[in-house]
Amino acid sequence: MALKRFIQLWTHRYHKYSHIFKAHFLAYFHWLRFKLKKAGLKDNQELISIIRTEHFGDIIAAEPISRYVRSLYPHAHIVWFVKPSFHELIDFNPSIDETFTEFCVTQRKVLLRTGIFDKVFELQFLNNNHCNKCQVSVENPVAERRGISVLNYLDFGNLLEVFAQAGDLIPAHTLFPADDQPCVNLQDSHRETVDSLGLDKPYIVVHCQSNYAPKDWPADRWRQLIHWLADQYNYQIVEIGLKSNLLVTAASYRNLCGQLSILETAEVIKRASYLIGLDSGPSHLGNATGTYGMILMGALDKFSEYNPYSGSYGRQENAVFIRQNGLTCSQLSFEFVKGEVEKVLGN
Known part of the structure; x- marks a missing residue:
């Protein structure tokens, strides 16, 4: 030994x-x-x-x-x-x-x-x-x-x-003094890769796991939400991210987790009708590509309510934050999230 x-x-x-x-x-x-x-x-x-x-x-x-x-x-x-x-x-x-x-x-x-x-x-x-x-x-x-x-x-x-x-570019506690809308620079190679996927339009992109567990929403509620979307709306549901922890049987669901680079993922999000996700990297891609976002957010550590985004997501011009004051993301009920999504998608 x-x-x-x-x-x-x-x-x-x-x-x-x-x-x-x-x-x-x-x-x-x-x-x-x-x-x-x-x-x-x-x-x-x-x-x-x-x-x-x-x-x-x-x-x-x-x-x-x-x-x-x-x-x-x-x-x-x-x-x-x-x-x-x-x-x-x-x-x-x-x-x-x-x-x-x-x-x-x-x-x-x-x-x-x-x-x-x-x-x-x-x-x-x-x-x-x-x-x-x-x-x-x-x-x-x-x-x-x-x-x-x-x-x-x-x-x-x-x-x-x-x-x-x-970075000492602006004084403490001040607004950013220039254009605050983030963007990504997509290339023909990214568009060609996504062309080859044969995605049917219209589709909704979902991202269900962040890199920080306190930001996540339980997998069983994601499954409920995806099955409800598939039953109620004529959208294909496309999951993106590093890996999936869902077992979804809906015919309109497609799992692209782990198959795309970051900018290829951005191109998939850009072509989507909506993004439903968490406070995570793909939601920043949604902000940068101009796709309307429904972002599940909750209290995080000592922050009962916060806004990490600049640009159109930050002003909630092109996004809605799905949250309830004082609750963590994992505490959001399926019925509450479903109701907020339904407000955006309509009946």
């Missing part, structure tokens, strides 16, 4: 320290690359970084910041730091010159410490960035100074306003 524990300990240390070494190596490699990049820029051009690496709903919510920073620094070379799994959200953004797919927060910490960037806009807040492998957290001094953390960030406004404040 002692030998087994010894092997486990040193295997863990090997993976940890080889990870840290790689992070430092990549940081200095990219420092050299950016140094060469700066040498090729004109005198009036700055090298600017924007840092919002996850989650994909947050990245979409922060998209207007890319346009705002571009308006402030029209000649700059702007680099957006993002986790590799979310790079497609940045790759096609015309306001961003370069997508930086981050290896881990240690790499970023070392790279930023070199001072290679003329300006850095960190859209992270306290306790919001951590690498499990090297056990390193990176804090944002602006967020620290302003007291913005994962425990209270929704006290500072919607996600866009919070990120802009954390």
